Amino acid sequence: MTLREQEVAAVFAELTGGAARDPLDTQTLLATLAEGGRRLFHARGALVAYVPGGRTPLLTDGTDPSLGALAADAARWGEGAGYDARTTGCALVDVDVTTHSAQLRWPRWSARAQALGFGRATALPLHGRDEEIGALVLFTAADKPLDEEALALVRLFAEVAGHTLTLQRELNETQVLAGQLEHALSSRVVVEQAKGILAARHGLSLDEAFSGLRGYARSHRRKLADVAREVTEGRLLELLAQ
Template sequence: MTLQEQELAAVFARLAGTAARDPLDTQTLLTELVEGGHRLFDAPGATVHYAPGREAGRTEGTDAALRSLAADAARWREGPGYDVRTTGRALIDVDVTTAPMRARWPRWTARVATLGHGRITGLPLPAKEGPGGALVLFGAPGSNLDDKALALARSFADAAAHTLALQREVAESRALATQLEHALSSRVVVEQAKGILAAQHGLTLEAAFAGLRRYARSHQRKVADVSRDVIAGEDVPVEW
């Protein structure tokens, strides 16, 4: 295993470790991604634009100037990160100083010129719904990735996309679990309140619940909140 491959394995481990420790922190994963791209491929800088499905987009860069550029490019809907993310197609070793590129991305290329970058490679970060994001590696004018480095970069982007997808699944699972837990808790509270009202007023459980629901609607409150008042012993003037 070469030194670059060893470093690639180490970066993969850091990405997986970050996802395991902080499964809800997408921004930390994106930071690891751009820093890994910067170190692994000796790139002067890297940015990422990640917006899978209907999620609000997130951006990151290896320094303040590139972070600002990535955020502005997403807002402009311009630049290699936006194009690669929306099409799902890579841009390999593109000279961004040419007239066609300046015409294609006028604001983006003008900003990049002031930062001294001349070439980019943009790699897609696929998601289940289709294109999810893009990693952009920057190079100085005249520089380029050789075939081996490009193959490693593709593997790196694919692995990062997989990690981000797993992170999303964990986050969605946790959100669903929280919703189910809240729904179950509310159901238990309502059942307790029904029992209390039924016992106090000699009602059936169905009649007690009908009264609770009627009172909650007339006062624009949730049935679970009114039920908590009943359990707490507060005077809830429910009409039967």
Template sequence: MTLQEQELAAVFAQLAGAAARDPLDTQSLLATLVEGGRLLLDAPGATVHYAPGRESGRTEGTDPALRTLAGDAAQWREGPGYDVRTTGRALIDVDVSTPPMRARWPRWTARARSLGHGRITALPLPAKEGPGGALVLFGAPDSDLDEKALALARTFADAGAHTLALQREVVESRVLAGQLEHALTSRVVVEQAKGIVVARRGLSSDEAFAGLRSYARAHRRKVADVSRDIIDSRDVPGDW
């Protein structure tokens, strides 16, 4: 394996490692994504804007100035990251110093040029429901695009998008599992309380549940909370 191949393997391994962290950390994954993209394209810097679906957007950059630019651009709804994220179409080797680009992204272009960046390549990070984000790779004004490096960066961006999507699915699955567990626990508590009410008041199961629900509404409480009180006291409230 050559040194270049070793470095390439290391970049992809870092992406996989960031995705496997527990608890899941999307921001660390984005930081790995921008740094890996920068290395693959031998770019002076990189930013990412990731906002899949209706989620609030996240931004990251390879240095503090670019992190600030990425965050400001997301608020401005301007710049290559925003355009690629919303359209899903890549921008390859764009000279940001041209009049059309200055007119298209006035605030973003002025800031980027003040930081010494003259060319950009922005790659989409698709999400399951459509455009999810964009990886923006910066180049010097007189830099030449390396097609082989670009191909690797495209592959890396696709891998990053897939990894981010899998991470979202894991998070959503954990949230759903927690909700189901809570619902099941609440159901068990209510059933136990119903049994106590049936025994103490001689009611049917349906009548006991109706009483629980009516009492909870009258006291502006949850049925499960009232049920826990009944289980703890092993009795029915006196004002039932």
């Protein structure tokens, strides 16, 4: 394996390796994406804009804080190479940001990019399942456009990045849902336990015990599960004796 192949493998491993073993938090993943793009393509800088699930809020990062700020401002302005790539789903390759046409198309973004010392940009959309979820922008030297091999690789890198971000979001949503289901199941169990305790103590049916439990919770404006938990802990055993 050549040094270049080793470098490519290392960058892709950093981006995707943790997805299955130890998922990165979203902001760390974005930082890894931006830095990986810079290293892999010897760019002068890189930024990434990400809209989880195609919705707000926009998350950004860059190899320099000024680039992260540029990504956020571009979304607010509604202009820039990354903004166009994200909203159209089309890549913009080796765009000279110093030209008159670029300045007309993106007046604020072009001026900021030049002020930061960048003259050429390549922006690629990050694809989710059915929509664009973000964009990766690489800033390269004005006299060093990407060759065909590098362009093919950067397209693959953006594709893998979009897939990784999507998997991470789905994993996070699954974990949240699992937590909600676990909480709901726990609440259901404690309510059933409280019903049994009250029914046995006061000679009631389970339905009567539940009605009393629910009525107490409503009259005291408390959550049913909280009241039930106090019953199981022995703190409200006389709840229905009133």
